[in-house]
Amino acid sequence: MRDSTQSAIFGALSNELRMSSIANNLANVNTSAFKKDKLAFHDTFVRFAHDYLVDEKTYIRGEKLFPEGHIMAKARLSAQQIDLSQGSMERTGNQLDFALSGKGFFSIQGDGEMLYTRAGNFVTDSDGMLRTVDGNPVMVDGGPLIIPQGGRVQADGSGNILINGEPAGAFDLVDFPDPTQLERVGSNNYRGIDGAAGVPPEEAEVAQGFLEKSNVEVVTEMVSMIETQRAFTMYTKMIQTDQELDNKLITQVGRPTV
Known part of the structure; x- marks a missing residue:
C-alpha cells in the first residue's frame, strides 16, 4: 500500500470521527448544561530503524555507517476532551x-x-x-x-x-x-x-x-462541519487517485513491449 494511501485512510477515518462528534454537539444544542466535545490532533513521527542508531563510531571509520534519517510527520487524533466552559x-x-x-x-x-x-x-x-x-x-x-x-x-x-x-x-x-x-x-x-x-x-x-444552557455554538459547529466534510472529500479523492495510479502501473507500465 502506498504511503499516501495509508495517510489518506487515516485522515478520512479521523474526519469521520470528528464529524460524529460535531453531529452529537449539534444534537444537544438545546440540552440544559450540555458540554461539547473537542478533538485534539498531534503529529506522529514515523521512524526508520537507522534513526535510532545515533551514536556514530567516528573512531572506527571516518564515514557515517548509516544514511541520514528521514522522519515523516502525520497528523493523528490524540484525544477527545470535554469542553467545560460556562454556558449562558x-x-x-x-x-x-x-x-x-x-x-x-x-x-x-x-x-x-x-x-x-x-x-x-x-x-x-x-x-x-x-x-x-x-x-x-x-x-x-x-x-x-x-x-x-x-x-x-x-x-x-x-x-x-x-x-x-x-x-x-x-x-x-x-x-x-x-x-x-x-x-x-x-x-x-x-x-x-x-x-x-x-x-x-x-x-x-x-x-x-x-x-x-448548552455551551455549543451552532455557527462554530456548522463551520467545523463544512471544513470536516471538505477534508473527508479530499482524502477520498487521494485514495481514488492512488488507486488509478496503481492500476496504470499494473496494466500499462508492467506490460511487456513487442
Whole structure:
C-alpha cells in the first residue's frame, strides 16, 4: 500500500470521527448544561530503524555507517476532551431549577455509583424525592432530599436549602480541576475515571430559578462541519487517485513491449 494511501485512510477515518462528534454537539444544542466535545490532533513521527542508531563510531571509520534519517510527520487524533466552559444562564422562575455559575457539579446517585451533572432541571417523584430528569436522586448532605407536597424551596448561592423556611441541608457540590479525570455517561452525566473523587469547588455559585444552557455554538459547529466534510472529500479523492495510479502501473507500465 502506498504511503499516501495509508495517510489518506487515516485522515478520512479521523474526519469521520470528528464529524460524529460535531453531529452529537449539534444534537444537544438545546440540552440544559450540555458540554461539547473537542478533538485534539498531534503529529506522529514515523521512524526508520537507522534513526535510532545515533551514536556514530567516528573512531572506527571516518564515514557515517548509516544514511541520514528521514522522519515523516502525520497528523493523528490524540484525544477527545470535554469542553467545560460556562454556558449562558436562562431564567425560568421554577423553584426546582438550579444553575451553577463557575466550576463545579451537582452530585447524583447513579446505578450503584456516584455521578455528577451540571444540569439542574430537577423534578420530584410521587414520594417528593428530588431527582434529575433521568430519575437519579440528587445528593443533599450525602443523601436524597424529600420535599413535602406543596413545599416552598429556597436555595442561596452556596447551595444551602430551605424548605418552608426550615434548613434542609446543602447540595453536595464537587469540582474536578483536571477535566481528564471525567468521562461522559449518557448525554449529560459524568463519572470519575478509576474512582477519581472530586474536591469542594472554590468558585461555584448556585442560582435558583435559572438553568445553564448548552455551551455549543451552532455557527462554530456548522463551520467545523463544512471544513470536516471538505477534508473527508479530499482524502477520498487521494485514495481514488492512488488507486488509478496503481492500476496504470499494473496494466500499462508492467506490460511487456513487442
